[in-house]
Amino acid sequence: METTFELGYALDTFYFLICGALVMWMAAGFAMLEAGLVRAKNTTEILTKNIALFAIACTMYMICGYGIMYGGGDWGPFLSGIMADGATGVADEPATYAPSADFFFQVVFVATAMSIVSGAVAERMKLWAFLAFAVVMTGFIYPMEGAWTWGGASVFGMYTLGDLGFSDFAGSGIVHMAGAAAALAGVLVLGARKGKYTADGKVNAIPGANLPLATLGTFILWMGWFGFNGGSVLATATVESANSVAVVFMNTNAAAAGGTIAALIVARIMFGKADLTMALNGALAGLVAITAEPSTPTPLTATLFGALGGILVVFSIVTLDKLKIDDPVGAISVHGVVGLLGLLLVPVTGSATFSGQIIGALTIFVWVFVTSLVAWLIIKAVIGVRVSEEEEFEGVDISECGLEAYPDFTGGRS
Numbered sequence: 001m002e003t004t005f006e007l008g009y010a011l012d013t014f015y016f017l018i019c020g021a022l023v024m025w026m027a028a029g030f031a032m033l034e035a036g037l038v039r040a041k042n043t044t045e046i047l048t049k050n051i052a053l054f055a056i057a058c059t060m061y062m063i064c065g066y067g068i069m070y071g072g073g074d075w076g077p078f079l080s081g082i083m084a085d086g087a088t089g090v091a092d093e094p095a096t097y098a099p100s101a102d103f104f105f106q107v108v109f110v111a112t113a114m115s116i117v118s119g120a121v122a123e124r125m126k127l128w129a130f131l132a133f134a135v136v137m138t139g140f141i142y143p144m145e146g147a148w149t150w151g152g153a154s155v156f157g158m159y160t161l162g163d164l165g166f167s168d169f170a171g172s173g174i175v176h177m178a179g180a181a182a183a184l185a186g187v188l189v190l191g192a193r194k195g196k197y198t199a200d201g202k203v204n205a206i207p208g209a210n211l212p213l214a215t216l217g218t219f220i221l222w223m224g225w226f227g228f229n230g231g232s233v234l235a236t237a238t239v240e241s242a243n244s245v246a247v248v249f250m251n252t253n254a255a256a257a258g259g260t261i262a263a264l265i266v267a268r269i270m271f272g273k274a275d276l277t278m279a280l281n282g283a284l285a286g287l288v289a290i291t292a293e294p295s296t297p298t299p300l301t302a303t304l305f306g307a308l309g310g311i312l313v314v315f316s317i318v319t320l321d322k323l324k325i326d327d328p329v330g331a332i333s334v335h336g337v338v339g340l341l342g343l344l345l346v347p348v349t350g351s352a353t354f355s356g357q358i359i360g361a362l363t364i365f366v367w368v369f370v371t372s373l374v375a376w377l378i379i380k381a382v383i384g385v386r387v388s389e390e391e392e393f394e395g396v397d398i399s400e401c402g403l404e405a406y407p408d409f410t411g412g413r414s
């Protein structure tokens with residue numbers, strides 16, 4: 001059975017674009033999840049962050065990010081050469097999809113990495129400080145580590161991760177752990193929310209305002225993840241690639257289910273209650289855990305990998321609270337700690353090496369954390385990163401955006 005080149009090109013391009021649209025829909029998932037897990041008085045600001053960071057990510061990746069990550073010489077400034085036909089264009093070998101489709105698919109991944117940061121620094125960060133960091137993260141920090149991994153470039157001429165046996169199919173480390181590393185740096189510079197931790201070390205729960213919204217956000221992310229992982233097969237026009245896509249979809253779903261069940265059970269054992277927020281984070285943890293290699297595990301193995309992520313995320317969230325690292329939505333645990341787990345699980349079923357995975361994880365984390373820390377400190381010195389204590393008490397909706405998400409209910413406070 002043969003597929004003509006033109007038909008294969010059209011199918012793969014269309015598939016790439018649809019998967020990119022699914023990943024773009026994850027931006028809505030992050031927005032709903034974060035809006036549900038913050039207090040009512042901070043909802044408008046977190047929604048503003050989410051739509052603004054997506055726009056900034058798209059623009060910065062167009063200006064310089066894609067060129068840094070995949071070699072700017074081919075495309076020219078501002079992607080001026082990307083309009084070419086992939087079959088006859090700038091590449092040495094004909095591509096099986098349009099170059100512009102590849103850019104579209106890649107740019108929504110950048111926005112995903114940046115979305116991870118917004119939830120972790122919620123409720124006390126200045127809006128414009130966050131957006132300034134988004135420019136640096138999406139235009140430079142992420143594209144650099146992306147060049148060393150998916151781009152195949154050497155790490156400052158010292159070593160090449162691919163040669164060491166590093167593999168990350170769809171971005172457990174490259175996207176998720178990178179976003180969490182940037183978030184951790186921001187949280188350390190920013191500090192905890194007022195009232196979260198007492199002087200005697202007690203942790204005060206600060207519940208979110210809208211758990212239905214958070215649940216909707218999780219389901220949207222679950223759905224969008226099929227594009228995130230499925231699109232990373234990069235093709236669907238042959239029998240082999242179509243089968244691979246089907247396996248990836250199946251395993252992605254299985255891991256999310258395993259993570260949800262495991263987190264719910266662990267939360268019940270630890271807290272005596274079926275904690276919805278832990279179940280939601282368990283689903284996301286399962287998805288992050290399988291993202292590094294969803295094409296080789298069996299469905300049962302994928303479910304178990306997801307369950308490991310679901311178990312780990314509960315313990316990680318509790319541990320970070322004990323360390324007084326305040327993450328309102330659990331993003332550092334879900335995407336960072338479980339992202340590392342995902343990388344370390346790849347050699348169990350895939351061809352990567354444990355040493356390659358560890359070196360790759362260290363490379364990504366050290367680069368993103370250190371550069372992000374420098375960026376956050378510079379922003380802090382120039383314009384400051386934290387709102388005043390009074391503004392935090394009143395809610396950043398009023399001080400940063402001038403309007404409330406629930407004006408009939410909050411009356412300026414919640």
